[in-house]
Structure formats: structure tokens, C-alpha cells
Amino acid sequence: MSTYLHKTRITTAVIALLFILLGSISGCSNTHTANQNATSLYDEIGGSKTLNTVFGVAINRIYKDPVIGHYFNGVPKSHLRKQLVSQTCELIGGPCVYEGKAMLETHKDLNIKEREFYILVEYVQDAMRDVGLTYQQENQILQKLAPIKYETIYL
Numbered sequence: 001m002s003t004y005l006h007k008t009r010i011t012t013a014v015i016a017l018l019f020i021l022l023g024s025i026s027g028c029s030n031t032h033t034a035n036q037n038a039t040s041l042y043d044e045i046g047g048s049k050t051l052n053t054v055f056g057v058a059i060n061r062i063y064k065d066p067v068i069g070h071y072f073n074g075v076p077k078s079h080l081r082k083q084l085v086s087q088t089c090e091l092i093g094g095p096c097v098y099e100g101k102a103m104l105e106t107h108k109d110l111n112i113k114e115r116e117f118y119i120l121v122e123y124v125q126d127a128m129r130d131v132g133l134t135y136q137q138e139n140q141i142l143q144k145l146a147p148i149k150y151e152t153i154y155l
């Protein structure tokens with residue numbers, strides 16, 4: 001085989017490889033996006049805009065609650081909202097990575113009672129309903145938050 005032909009074949013192989021690589025990268029991201037669009041509860045409910053509204057509404061009520069409101073004295077609403085949105089976003093298949101404090105560490109010295117936990121959950125549930133989430137979406141989100149109960153309450 002002549003050197004020229006040899007070089008041409010190598011060049012063709014390199015170009016083909018590049019096309020395959022680029023194809024698989026873009027194919028991969030397309031599939032990824034398609035899957036996320038098709039399956040994520042996060043996208044289904046309207047993403048971070050909806051979560052921000054839900055937690056904004058819930059937090060305003062929680063801070064005024066006569067039983068649990070006092071826990072939040074000195075906790076900036078915007079901070080708590082940002083962390084709850086990010087945590088829930090991650091839990092329901094959104095693109096977020098929760099980078100806030102660990103749940104056990106955050107709540108362990110607060111001595112939160114079980115019934116107080118349920119008061120908070122009810123505010124979140126009411127806010128989801130008020131914002132227009134379906135009963136099914138509401139339940140799916142609550143199911144994701146439920147296991148956190150044992151990291152927040154004092155038993």
C-alpha cells in the first residue's frame with residue numbers, strides 16, 4: 001500500500017471516529033433530555049418556578065404558626081426556601097444537587113415533636129394544593145419527603 005493511500009485511510013478512520021463520538025455525545029444528551037422530560041416529576045410540575053411558589057407559600061404560613069413558628073426565629077425565609085427547593089428538586093428528579101446542611105445535624109438539637117413535624121408537612125401539602133398540583137403529584141412529593149421525618153424529630 002502506498003504511503004499516500006495509507007495516510008488517506010487513517011485520516012478517513014479518524015474522521016469517522018470523530019463523527020461516531022460526536023454522534024454518541026449528542027445522541028446521549030438528547031436521550032438524557034428526552035428521558036428527563038418524559039419521566040421527571042420535577043418537569044411535570046413546572047420545575048423550580050413551581051417549587052419556589054410552593055415553598056414560598058408554605059414558609060410564610062409556617063413562620064406565622066402559633067405552635068411551630070418559633071423554631072424559625074432568626075432563620076431567613078429566603079435561605080430556607082432556597083434549600084427546600086434545591087432538596088426537593090433533587091428528590092423528584094430535577095437537575096439540582098442539594099448542597100445544604102445534613103438533615104440530622106440541622107434538626108437534632110431542636111427537639112421537634114412528631115405532631116410538630118405533621119403541622120409542617122400539612123402546610124407544605126396545603127401549599128401544593130393551592131398552587132394547583134394534582135393529588136397524585138402531591139402524594140409523590142410527600143412520599144419523597146417522608147423518610148426525612150426521622151432525621152428531624154426528637155423521639
Ligand code: HEM
Pocket residue numbers: 068071072075080083084087099100101102106107110112116117118120145146148149152
Ligand atoms: C420533611 C420535613 C423537613 C424537611 C425536608 C426539612 C428540610 C430542611 C432544610 C433543607 C433546611 C435547611 C438546611 C440548611 O440550612 O442548609 C432546614 C432547616 C431548618 N428546619 Fe427543617 N425540615 C423538615 C422538618 C422540619 C420541622 C418539622 C421543623 C420544625 C417544626 C423544622 C425546622 C427547621 C429549622 C428551625 C431550620 C433552620 C435551622 C438552622 O438554620 O439552624 N424542619 N430544614
